[in-house]
Amino acid sequence: MSGRTEIRITGFGGQGVVLAGHIIGRACAIHAGRQATMIQSFGPEARGSACSATLVVSDREVLYPYIQRPDIFVVMSGEGYEKYGRELKEEGTLVFEQDLVHPRTVEGQRACGVPSTRIAESLGRTIVQNIVMVGFFAGVTGLVADEAMRDAVRGSVPAGTEDLNLEAFEKGLEYARKSPGESSVSVSEPSLEEVSP
């Protein structure tokens, strides 16, 4: 199973967890020539509380569609962190909503925090928090080219909301450039003013 990148994205229902996973998967599979298999959680957990999507990204056919231990864990709620935080690989990357998730330091793991909800609020629409997170994810992981991610955002969001969502994506990306995360959780945080319009 080498050459695989396993990703889990989690948050609470309504944060756009599945759409975030869909955009990342689409960027890889449609716009970057890679293989990407997404599975979203179904059942009671997908109806209000912790919601989760997993992705396997690979350069060869994905035969085993489920993740075992993620290389990248994107988390947008404290509950999601409690539920899945321990799965992250020892050398994995944690990408988190820093106002909602307060992770423990794990040696060897890279931790990248972003105030995605506040950034979305500064754009006037909290609902694009997940897209800010997708932009930040693109910046800190470099999983696929930024342009592939932009194409995936454009093609996945409701018609008429492309500009707002692309702006949210750019804000997240910009934040990642300024604060790309560290191999401990004490993240130096640029002020919101630096990334505001």
Add this chain to the structure above:
Amino acid sequence: MKADPAGVLTGSHYLDGDFACGEGAMAAGCRFVAGYPITPSTEVVERISRRFPTLGGTFIQMEDELASMAAVVGAAWTGSKTMTVTSGPGFSLMMENIGLAAMMETPCVVVNVQRGGPSTGLPTMVGQGDVMQARWGSHGDYEVIALSPQSPQEAFDLTIDAFNLAEIYRVPVMFLMDECVGHMTEKVVIPEAEAIEIEPRRLTEKSPESFDPYQVEEGQLPEFARAGDGYRFHTTGLTHDEHGYPEMSVECQEVNVSRLVGKIRDNADSIVRFEEEGVEDADVVVVSYGITARVARLAVEEARSQGLKVGFLRLVVIWPFPEKRIRELAGSVGAFVVPEINYGQIALEVERAAAGQAVTWPVHHAGGAVHSPDAITEIIIKAAV
């Protein structure tokens, strides 16, 4: 004929297997769907009900699965390409009218996105336990065709094939997806409409006066007339003569049943479809289908890396079963290993077809998850000894 471009969403998409199945149905010309939505199949009809209004199609959310299957049979007799969509519990409720569809020789497609059972079982989790039910779940003797996709791309491609086979053989075709493939999102490439071959309904050219709905002149199939075109005819689930009227006789029963069975068995060589790789000099051949076929390939790779000679055979069409090929292989291999998410259904078919020439090792899984590749590798190693 070529597909109607209106129903074909040409392009590269990122779709789950359920959506891809819905797109396949629309590309195949399906314009009537009746169903009682059930997890994990609901997204198929979600997709269809959203897109049908732009295609002039009709989706009816029925009161239950019995009525859903009845509506599908009725609408098919107007010439429409019809489908219903369900999962295990609903599949059980459809059995009576699936038998009716078989007896009346009604082309239609029944999608079953399998979840763990029996009964209501595991609504949101994977199973492959409906394989034997798909074949003979309704009472009496008949044959059907069943296909099993291993990816969203195949959910699209094989749904089109399912509709075409339903037309060619005038049978209900079972589309046996599983929850994992249904809820998995991957790249799906939908070609141009002109690259998609569609089997049209073969309508009689006879006049209404000279038409009999079950008269067979050439081959094994009667001609078809659409209700509403001025052909007055009768059809029934009772054993019927060539006029479509009940006739309770041993001779008529023989004509009916031998045709229902024979039109599939006699054409099995053209209907069976499987993919095989590395079987020629193999000691062990792994036989699998659906999502389990993907996981099993990892086990095959692992076993080969340990120096074992392992072949792989994936069933694309499950029914009819490729018994000739299994029997041939049984002459040269030592064993078959059959992982499936049930307690041994296709494994029994493999064992039957191998007819004692090779040993069959099932790899059971009760459902709720796919096999761990290691569990399959372990059995391959045992089988190779």
